[in-house]
Amino acid sequence: MIRLALIGIGMGSRAHLTLEAIEAIARADLILIPEKGEEKADLAALRRAICDEFAIHPRARLAPFAMPRRDEAEPDYRHRVEDWHARIAAIWAETIRRELGEKGHVALLVWGDPSLYDSTLRIAQSLPFAVETKVVPGITALQALAAAHAIPLNTIGGAVTITTGRNLRDKGWPEDAETLAVLLDGTLAFETLLPGAYTIWWGAFLGLPHEILIAGPLAEVAPSIRAARAAARDRHGWIMDTYLLRRAAP
Numbered sequence: 001m002i003r004l005a006l007i008g009i010g011m012g013s014r015a016h017l018t019l020e021a022i023e024a025i026a027r028a029d030l031i032l033i034p035e036k037g038e039e040k041a042d043l044a045a046l047r048r049a050i051c052d053e054f055a056i057h058p059r060a061r062l063a064p065f066a067m068p069r070r071d072e073a074e075p076d077y078r079h080r081v082e083d084w085h086a087r088i089a090a091i092w093a094e095t096i097r098r099e100l101g102e103k104g105h106v107a108l109l110v111w112g113d114p115s116l117y118d119s120t121l122r123i124a125q126s127l128p129f130a131v132e133t134k135v136v137p138g139i140t141a142l143q144a145l146a147a148a149h150a151i152p153l154n155t156i157g158g159a160v161t162i163t164t165g166r167n168l169r170d171k172g173w174p175e176d177a178e179t180l181a182v183l184l185d186g187t188l189a190f191e192t193l194l195p196g197a198y199t200i201w202w203g204a205f206l207g208l209p210h211e212i213l214i215a216g217p218l219a220e221v222a223p224s225i226r227a228a229r230a231a232a233r234d235r236h237g238w239i240m241d242t243y244l245l246r247r248a249a250p
Helices: 019-027 038-054 077-099 120-125 141-149 165-171 218-236
Strands: 002-008 030-035 061-066 104-110 131-136 160-164 179-183 198-204 212-217 241-247
Touching (some): 002 019, 002 120, 019 038, 019 104, 019 131, 030 038, 030 077, 038 104, 160 165, 165 179, 198 218, 218 241
Parallel strands (some): 002 104, 002 131, 030 061, 160 179
Antiparallel strands (some): 198 212
């Protein structure tokens, strides 16, 4: 049987790998490496660097594959994502069969943690053959963000709502929410909020040498975040960022 390990690698820093993650990488016969074009070549390079250091199985080999693009012309978001996942699963299946056959240990290194706003578990479940899937938890972007700013995610006795930039932009601030942890925001959805007493803690490239942190009243620091984000994307060709928003009690 194929044994598939989905390994959380935090934000891509070797320091974010757990001992369990290192052991899982070392067991792999085949490591899938998604490639997203020249602009995001650094993402594949970070995965390769981790593999070069920790993949010690004598037969271990890397299997790069081109990530398909999502069909943004499809108006139905769920259908768009499901079709995209199906195409990725087909590429995984073809690559595993070609490189490994019907048995062996396959690994995929996952940014952050496979449990939090990540698609790899759903894709693994749709593979056209039986696999034994193991999840190796990793440091999430939210853990790295809170640590970088030296803050707790919650207030005393308070709840935290985890959401996406799409939800914040389309639905606004959730009713009764005090603290929002926002992931997958490529459009700076916090700019759609009405003026109010919001505080933001934003971070990009968390845990990497070029980490960027900005925090403060949203109305004051929002322009700085936009400028820093644009400059970083131009410099690196990609950006991974997240933020925490807190609304003061009325």
